[in-house]
Amino acid sequence: MTVNEKLDEIEARFDSDSAEEVIYAVPSMVKALRAVLEVHRDGGESQGYTKDGYGNIAHCCITCGSFGEYGEPYPCETVVAIIEALGGAE
Numbered sequence: 001m002t003v004n005e006k007l008d009e010i011e012a013r014f015d016s017d018s019a020e021e022v023i024y025a026v027p028s029m030v031k032a033l034r035a036v037l038e039v040h041r042d043g044g045e046s047q048g049y050t051k052d053g054y055g056n057i058a059h060c061c062i063t064c065g066s067f068g069e070y071g072e073p074y075p076c077e078t079v080v081a082i083i084e085a086l087g088g089a090e
């Protein structure tokens with residue numbers, strides 16, 4: 001089963017009229033999001049490119065870009081997608 005097939009299976013539970021089916025899916029979804037957020041976390045300052053050119057960026061993702069030399073600002077696109085899907089966060 002691919003990850004997308006697994007997500008389809010979990011999503012089908014959300015369409016169920018059974019609250020137990022929905023509740024069953026929640027812990028695994030939260031665990032999956034936490035695992036992704038652990039991979040895409042703030043590593044602090046890095047050099048990298050911004051719209052103003054090359055220089056220090058106060059907060060960079062440890063996975064996206066090349067931390068230290070070509071850092072990607074944190075929150076990266078992956079974290080932003082999660083934040084937006086959750087309805088926002090600080």
Ligand SMILES: [Zn+2]
Binds near residue numbers: 041
């Ligand atoms: Zn990232």
